[in-house]
Amino acid sequence: MEDWLKNSDEVEPSWLTVDLAIFTVRDNQLMVLLVERGLEPFHGMSAMPGGYVQKNETLREGALRELAEEAGIDGSRLHLEQLGAYADPERDPRGRVVTVAYLALGANLPAPVGGTDAARAFWAPVSRLEKGEFGLAFDHHAILTDALEEVRRKLEYTAVATAFCGETFTLTDLRTVYQVIWNQQLDPSNFRRKVLNSTGFVEPTGEQWLPPTGRPAALYRRGPAWLLSPPLLRATTSGQPA
Numbered sequence: 476m477e478d479w480l481k482n483s484d485e486v487e488p489s490w491l492t493v494d495l496a497i498f499t500v501r502d503n504q505l506m507v508l509l510v511e512r513g514l515e516p517f518h519g520m521s522a523m524p525g526g527y528v529q530k531n532e533t534l535r536e537g538a539l540r541e542l543a544e545e546a547g548i549d550g551s552r553l554h555l556e557q558l559g560a561y562a563d564p565e566r567d568p569r570g571r572v573v574t575v576a577y578l579a580l581g582a583n584l585p586a587p588v589g590g591t592d593a594a595r596a597f598w599a600p601v602s603r604l605e606k607g608e609f610g611l612a613f614d615h616h617a618i619l620t621d622a623l624e625e626v627r628r629k630l631e632y633t634a635v636a637t638a639f640c641g642e643t644f645t646l647t648d649l650r651t652v653y654q655v656i657w658n659q660q661l662d663p664s665n666f667r668r669k670v671l672n673s674t675g676f677v678e679p680t681g682e683q684w685l686p687p688t689g690r691p692a693a694l695y696r697r698g699p700a701w702l703l704s705p706p707l708l709r710a711t712t713s714g715q716p717a
Contacts, residue, residue: 490572493538494525494615496558496622497548497579499598500639505655506598507619508587509611510545513594516568517612523619524596525574538577546596547588554580554638558622566614576618578625580638602658627656632706634676637697643680645692646670657709669707675700 497508509521524545528537535555542550558576566572587596601623603609610616629635630653637644639652650666653659670676675698683691 490570491528492525492572492574493528493534493541493577494523494561494574494618495538495542495550495577495579496523496619497542497546497550497553497581497584498601498622498626498639499581499584500652500655501584501598503651503655505601507601507604508546508548508584508596509599510587510589510596511594512612513589519594520612521599521609522612523576523615534575535577538579542579545589548584550579552581554578554635558618558625561614561618563614574613574618576622578622580626580635582639582641627709630656631708632703634697634701634703637677640697643682643694643696645684645694646677647692649677649695653707659710666707669705673700673703673705673707676703 495508499506499508508524510524512518512520512522524541525538526541526545528534529540532540534557538555539550542548556578558578560573560575562573564571566574584598587598589595604611604616604619605623611619626635636649636652636656639656640648646667647663649670650661650663653666654661677695678698680694680696682694684694685691
């Protein structure tokens with residue numbers, strides 16, 4: 476203990492931050508929330524919203540505060556869960572900064588408004604990020620890659636897809652969520668059968684959506700189940716479920 480105390484001034488201090496991977500579906504595209512950094516390091520580059528955790532708040536409280544400050548979005552009604560911790564010693568040029576990443580999902584999220592150290596906030600198509608059309612600050616590309624795969628995996632085994640829908644939705648709305656996130660076309664009849672055969676996934680409201688043209692569609696809400704039984708599996712490259 477005495478040796479540790481003697482050498483403690485040589486230990487580099489660490490800081491704790493939170494970063495948020497926030498996804499929504501807009502105009503039949505999977506979108507992620509990004510901010511343009513207004514300060515160094517990486518001034519002018521795109522990044523996930525986030526920042527330092529204050530000493531008097533929990534990680535979740537810090538994530539919600541940063542989301543409100545940097546993008547003007549109330550995250551209290553979002554599906555919010557921890558994705559993981561990222562602690563590469565070289566991830567932040569300011570020093571040893573450990574970040575806890577959060578995954579957030581929501582339906583019909585509003586246009587964001589940049590604030591604090593974010594020059595602006597905006598929704599970016601995930602397809603552009605996957606094609607490498609623009610880079611991200613820090614290690615945020617790696618974090619978003621992990622977050623995206625987590626969302627795609629969760630769609631197979633949980634009811635998380637309903638987080639992208641409103642309180643009521645049609646099966647076409649739900650299928651669109653799966654298609655844009657998995658980037659796969661799904662047969663409407665097979666999808667309907669699988670969803671309705673997955674116990675507790677959705678339940679009918681007894682109401683219908685009346686489109687301007689075409690046939691009415693039944694409205695559903697999320698059911699009581701979280702884990703899907705049986706699950707809905709993605710197709711492999713051969714076109715068959717994994």
